[in-house]
Amino acid sequence: MTEIQQETISSGPVGTQRRVLVVEDEPTIAESIAARLGAEGFKVAVAHDGPGAVDGFHTWQPDLVVLDIMLPGFDGLEVCRRIQAQRPVPVLMLTARDDETDLLVGLGVGADDYMTKPFSMRELAARVNVLLRRVERAQQAARTPALGSLRFGELEIDHVQRRVRLGSGDVHLTPTEFDLLACLAAQPRAVLTREQLLAEVWDWTDASGTRTVDSHVKALRRKIGASWIRTVHGVGYALEAPLS
Structure with missing residues (x-):
């Protein structure tokens, strides 16, 4: 050592x-x-x-x-x-x-x-x-029960425990992946630009890290499935939540 x-x-x-x-x-x-x-x-x-x-x-x-x-x-x-x-x-x-x-x-x-x-x-x-x-x-969010959980079909996002479940199994996300998914889930089906995601998830105020967003989206798709996140070319991403 x-x-x-x-x-x-x-x-x-x-x-x-x-x-x-x-x-x-x-x-x-x-x-x-x-x-x-x-x-x-x-x-x-x-x-x-x-x-x-x-x-x-x-x-x-x-x-x-x-x-x-x-x-x-x-x-x-x-x-x-x-x-x-x-x-x-x-x-x-x-x-x-x-x-x-x-x-x-x-x-x-x-x-x-x-x-x-x-x-x-x-x-x-x-x-x-x-x-x-x-x-x-x-x-701080874990101490705020009001955030609760969001469910979109088989996908459940638990803000208090910072856990994600897909069907009957847990999905193990990094803190950044969880925050990215939670940000998209806060406005389901709405398209968020890379710049918006950088500001909300990474606290970046410039657009120099757009490739960071793309890489994390790819990593997140590998864990929850590609169909959950829609790419809007030249703009950004949206959570493809099923219509209730």
């Missing part, structure tokens, strides 16, 4: 104290990410290989993981599988290849978002903050 290096950078705002595990085998990149997140007020630990990442996750209990796909020992996809089996946690995956297959596999094993290298540290910090805000919103 690679030893986990814990470092708290004191220049960030006081009181945040969220824990982030950075898993990156290139020391320069790992140090840059740790420094930037430390400046944002996070406690940061660094692992440099697959086994060290899994061990560090178990012992350090981070609130979020920044995870490179290409790692020694075993890759980031296997790390993601193993840590999500221990405890659901938001994962921001890093990839050196702009390969849609890799991205879909990453989303399929539990990653919530991804960035392709090279990327700006400013954007990475923004993505981390967005993912953690989404977790906070989910926790």
Whole structure:
């Protein structure tokens, strides 16, 4: 196991104290990410290989993981599988290849978002903050029973438990996939643009991440079935809820 290096950078705002595990085998990149997140007020630990990442996750209990796909020992996809089996946690995956297959596999094993290298540290910090805000919103929603459940034929979306059932079985979604489905379900059959979905689900105020929406829709379709989400080419997506 690679030893986990814990470092708290004191220049960030006081009181945040969220824990982030950075898993990156290139020391320069790992140090840059740790420094930037430390400046944002996070406690940061660094692992440099697959086994060290899994061990560090178990012992350090981070609130979020920044995870490179290409790692020694075993890759980031296997790390993601193993840590999500221990405890659901938001994962921001890093990839050196702009390969849609890799991205879909990453989303399929539990990653919530991804960035392709090279990327700006400013954007990475923004993505981390967005993912953690989404977790906070989910926790708040779980304490608000009024949200209740929505049912569309065989598809049931339980906001309180953040569970999705299709027929008699549960569908295991990542937090991002759940939020995307819930956003579409809030306005069934209405077409939501990619820009609307980026704003509602990802808290992004620009249209630079439309491919992120497309990738997550593909991953969601793999889990609930393609027929539930209709593509309106050049515009966006709609939940194809059956007419009552």
